[in-house]
Amino acid sequence: MSKFYLGIDMGGTSIKIAVVDDKANILEESSLDTDIKAQPKKVINDIVNACKILKYYGKVKSIGIGIAGDIDFKKGIVRFSPNLPRWKNVPLKKEIEKTTKKTVLIDNDANTACIGAFWLDLKSKSDNMICVTLGTGVGGGIIVDKKLYRGNTGTAGEIGHMTLEVNGNKCNCGNLGCAETYIGAKYLVNRAVELMKTKSSKNILKLSGNNNSNITPKILSAAAAAGDLTAKQIWSEAGEKLGVLLANIINFFNPDSIVLCGGISKAGEELLKHANKQIKSRAFKTAADSCKIVISKYTNKLGVVGAAMLVKN
């Protein structure tokens, strides 16, 4: 008999809900807008109501929730979430368990994305994998023996804050030269603006309507695809940095798979071809050859599916 799992992905603009089976196939989906101004109690109430009207709700024994920020997995508390400024030390697990009488697990969105990638991109055919989330922030998750590895205090997988340049760019975390400051969305856009001061870039200008503040990684990706040399340079630089980062991870952790997800990963081969060069020159050959590097095909589903499968991983 199949088991059913309910997942909730609490993003800054929408809250996605899905029920999946024990192979992580999505059976039912729903969503609601994120009301960032509302009290946590109100938001929690809305979520529970949206869950209760699902067809599969009665069959579900557990609920998993993914949310950006500082999450206490063990106690089930949202200490702080950048997406939800009113949420401070909210006992999310307890609140939802109280009204649903189901087992509830919560974790940060990089961990749920990692579990989602394990199921959707790798079809659970991996023992030791790394997921790298490439967006405004750069994060990640680690799977060891098919289980999420959280580390001693639950912060394992802070891949974006590994140093790539000892005296490099200033990062929000206070450190210098973090990976995030070279491959995060904000940096790529800033780099485009910087390069365009001295280099022509018809495609970026056109796609952004001649307004620098409209530039996004998506535009840089489209411009590169159209042959724009400035855009290509940006992806080449970012790909090189990503490659050094992944080579370090491969030498340290020797995973069987690395899944790249998030908006930046959609640059695809334009990014990956430069990363692969660095991996080839920097990582141990047997480790690099045996490590499958995959760009997620399911970026928008990873969070909700991974949240649902938290209880299994």
Place this chain on the structure above:
Amino acid sequence: MSKFYLGIDMGGTSIKIAVVDDKANILEESSLDTDIKAQPKKVINDIVNACKILKYYGKVKSIGIGIAGDIDFKKGIVRFSPNLPRWKNVPLKKEIEKTTKKTVLIDNDANTACIGAFWLDLKSKSDNMICVTLGTGVGGGIIVDKKLYRGNTGTAGEIGHMTLEVNGNKCNCGNLGCAETYIGAKYLVNRAVELMKTKSSKNILKLSGNNNSNITPKILSAAAAAGDLTAKQIWSEAGEKLGVLLANIINFFNPDSIVLCGGISKAGEELLKHANKQIKSRAFKTAADSCKIVISKYTNKLGVVGAAMLVKN
């Protein structure tokens, strides 16, 4: 009833043998010189004979062996060992099992050192730890949930070949800027010679008998302890690089403990105080605060004890 474990540490100059109990207490020790010119069969025979005369031999059910090089843990084959140039694809596990009728496990010396540090330095009171071996080479081992983590192809823990400077020093592995090229013994000695071209260093000169080819990390350590500014600079630079490396490991892996071992680690506080500064500025606070950084007190015993305990971890 206590169990007993036999360990063998095959070094380039001596082969250490020990029997330990199930808390890794050494009960009996022995050793023989490493005959690097002999055929592997002869060496194996000598080792087995040295084991068979141990008082505890009859009570031992398993034998663990640590050896530098490219070791196939699963098949129990020594593919290649830098310490033993005649050893190529030697089925060490099979050979010793045949003559002893005991379970035999073999692994590389960084992994056995890691298990040794887990038992001797941490008294097995750790769930997730990293051991960093600081010698001519820089290596490491990873423990997850009290078990050695080997990765997908058995090369996990190649900490010395994580990139610290993208366009940095040329490493033997072919890569640029590997950690080993900044904190390995050879680099430290070369750096001393380089600095001494322009800086006076009475202590290093005296301790090395005015002969650069006599300089060792031990001499650099003694010189620094005597207040030698050149030696202090070398440890300060190496400590900084080590700190960046450890901060990266802490952000990625969030271990509860890191044990530093090997000859270089004996520089102690002279090295660690600079490393700690980098960790403080680069690693996430909760992760860094919760991570115990220990300099091994048992560097010379880690290999043989870790080998003995291979079967437990």
